[in-house]
Amino acid sequence: xxxxxxxxxxxxxxxxxxxxxxxxxxxxxxxxxxxxxxxxxxxxxxxxxxxxxxxxxxxxxxxxxxxxxxxxxxxxxxxxxxxxxxxxxxxxxxxxxxxxxxxxxxxxxxxxxxxxxxxxxxxxxxxxxxxxxxxxxxxxxxxxxxxxxxxxxxxxxxxxxxxxxxxxxxxxxxxxxxxxxx
Numbered sequence: 663x664x665x666x667x668x669x670x671x672x673x674x675x676x677x678x679x680x681x682x683x684x685x686x687x688x689x690x691x692x693x694x695x696x697x698x699x700x701x702x703x704x705x706x707x708x709x710x711x712x713x714x715x716x717x718x719x720x721x722x723x724x725x726x727x728x729x730x731x732x733x734x735x736x737x738x739x740x741x742x743x744x745x746x747x748x749x750x751x752x753x754x755x756x757x758x759x760x761x762x763x764x765x766x767x768x769x770x771x772x773x774x775x776x777x778x779x780x781x782x783x784x785x786x787x788x789x790x791x792x793x794x795x796x797x798x799x800x801x802x803x804x805x806x807x808x809x810x811x812x813x814x815x816x817x818x819x820x821x822x823x824x825x826x827x828x829x830x831x832x833x834x835x836x837x838x839x840x841x842x843x844x
Contacts, residue, residue: 692772703764710758723747781824788822795819 696704709715726747730739741747796819802810 696768700764700768703761704768706758706761707765710761723751785822785824792819792821 726741727744728734729737730741730744730747732739795815799810799815799819
């Protein structure tokens with residue numbers, strides 16, 4: 663029994679466990695289906711987002727600057743104007759930003775897929791709740807329960823048309839110029 667006095671539902675735990683396993687399996691399949699190029703881009707993006715990457719750059723470019731400023735008298739300066747360093751840093755920035763964009767595009771595609779799943783699940787839940795409201799309202803009416811006469815029940819027992827909600831949201835955005843109301 664739970665602290666509320668209700669029996670805990672072992673089915674819920676099994677359903678949750680099954681859903682978790684299904685999501686993990688799907689994620690593994692998604693990871694396994696990435697191309698070699700996507701794997702490389704993700705690995706580079708993961709590495710460049712670490713402090714190790716920052717430290718390596720700090721040592722590399724810091725050493726470059728110190729050598730070319732003549733701090734180490736035994737090592738001759740080779741880039742006194744730092745043009746080569748600036749060129750290397752620029753080329754590196756171009757490549758790194760490209761790798762990051764590749765990874766972000768892939769993640770955006772995955773996020774869109776998950777959002778579509780969330781929408782489908784929400785619409786299914788809304789449809790099921792609508793049917794339950796209709797059934798419970800009919801039962802309440804049969805049993806002469808006063809709440810069965812609530813005018814909201816008729817509205818709540820109607821399915822929501824997602825395309826109409828989207829049209830209403832878009833019309834509202836156009837009317838307000840895309841700015842949230844205050």
